[in-house]
Amino acid sequence: xxxxxxxxxxxxxxxxxxxxxxxxxxxxxxxxxxxxxxxxxxxxxxxxxxxxxxxxxxxxxxxxxxxxxxxxxxxxxxxxxxxxxxxxxxxxxxxxxxxxxxxxxxxxxxxxxxxxxxxxxxxxxxxxxxxxxxxxxxxxxxxxxxxxxxxxxxxxxxxxxxxxxxxxxxxxxxxxxxxxxxxxxxxxxxxxxxxxxxxxxxxxxxxxxxxxxxxxx
Numbered sequence: 001x002x003x004x005x006x007x008x009x010x011x012x013x014x015x016x017x018x019x020x021x022x023x024x025x026x027x028x029x030x031x032x033x034x035x036x037x038x039x040x041x042x043x044x045x046x047x048x049x050x051x052x053x054x055x056x057x058x059x060x061x062x063x064x065x066x067x068x069x070x071x072x073x074x075x076x077x078x079x080x081x082x083x084x085x086x087x088x089x090x091x092x093x094x095x096x097x098x099x100x101x102x103x104x105x106x107x108x109x110x111x112x113x114x115x116x117x118x119x120x121x122x123x124x125x126x127x128x129x130x131x132x133x134x135x136x137x138x139x140x141x142x143x144x145x146x147x148x149x150x151x152x153x154x155x156x157x158x159x160x161x162x163x164x165x166x167x168x169x170x171x172x173x174x175x176x177x178x179x180x181x182x183x184x185x186x187x188x189x190x191x192x193x194x195x196x197x198x199x200x201x202x203x204x205x206x207x208x209x210x211x212x213x214x215x216x217x
Contacts, residue, residue, distance in 0.1 A: 003028045003120040006049040006077075008040035008066065010058040014105075018053065021109045028116060037061030041069045044077050050120045053112075056083045056094060064093045071098030078119045082112065095203050101125040123172045123187075126202060152212055154196045160214065162189040166202055167209035 005022060007015045007030055019030045032047050034040035038061045044052055052070055056063035067079045080101040081094045095102060101119045103112060118125045152160065158179075165175055175186040193199065197208045209215050 001027075003051060003116060004031045004047070004049045005029065005116060006032045006034065006040065006043055006047060006052045008034040008037070008052055008058070008063065009055040009082075010035050011055075014055070018112075021113065022116075025113050028113065037063055037066030040066045041073070044070045044074045048074060049077050051116050052077055052079045053116065054079050054081050054094075054099070056081060064097050067094055067099050068097040078122075080115060080119045080125075092203070095126075095201060118171050118173065121173075125171050126169055126206075152197075152208075155193065159189055159193055159196070162186070163193055163205060163209050163212075164214045166190065166193070167206045167215040 005028060007018050007022075009015050009018075012035070015033045015035075019033070022028050022030045031049055032043045034043050035058070037058050040052060040054065040063075041061070043049075052067075054063045054067055058066075061069075063081065063083070067081065070077055070079055078100040079098065080103065081099045082103050082105060084105050100123075101115055103115055103125075107115075115125050152163075155163065161179065162175060165178060170178065172186045172190060173183055175181075175189070176183045179186065190202075190205075193205055193208075194201075197205065199205050199208060206215075
C-alpha cells in the first residue's frame with residue numbers, strides 16, 4: 001500500500017526538497033503541499049492523507065494548532081512534526097496536540113522517510129536526540145532533583161525492559177528486533193505500559209522511566 005503524504009511547511013524550498021525525496025522513494029507519494037497551518041487543515045480534510053509532515057512555525061495558524069485540528073477532524077491522518085528542536089520550545093505542545101512523531105530537520109533524509117513509514121504503520125516515533133533533550137529538559141524544570149525510587153509495582157520485568165528502551169527512543173519495530181519478539185507483542189507491551197502508568201503518550205513514558213531511575217539525563 002502506498003503511503004500518501006501531505007507536506008506542510010512555509011518554506012517552498014523545504015517542501016520541494018521533501019517532495020523530490022519522496023518521489024524517489026518506493027511506496028510513498030506526496031499528494032499535496034501547504035504553506036500555512038490553515039491550508040494544511042483544509043487539505044487534510046480534502047485529501048485524507050496517511051501522514052502529514054508538519055512544520056511548527058508557520059504564518060497564521062501554526063503547526064501546533066493545525067496538528068490539533070487535524071487529529072481531531074481527520075483521525076485517520078497521522079501527523080509527523082519536522083522542525084528544529086533547539087529553536088522551538090513548543091515540542092511538548094505539538095505532542096500534546098496529537099502528533100505521532102517528532103523529528104529534527106538535520107536528520108538524514110532516509111531517516112525521515114523511514115519515520116514516515118513508521119508513523120503510517122501506526123507507531124509513534126520521537127527522534128532519539130529529542131528524547132534525550134526531553135529527559136534533560138524535564139530534569140532542568142524540576143525544582144529539586146528527580147527521585148529515582150518511583151515504584152512500578154504493576155510493571156513486569158519485561159515491561160521494565162521495554163520502558164527503558166522506549167525511553168531511549170526505540171520504535172515498536174526496533175523494540176521487536178532488539179527483544180526478539182513480534183511487532184504485535186512489542187506494541188502490546190507499550191500499550192500495557194501506557195495503561196498501567198496512566199500515561200497519555202510515549203513522552204510520558206519517557207518521564208516515567210526517568211522518575212523510576214531507569215534512565216538518566
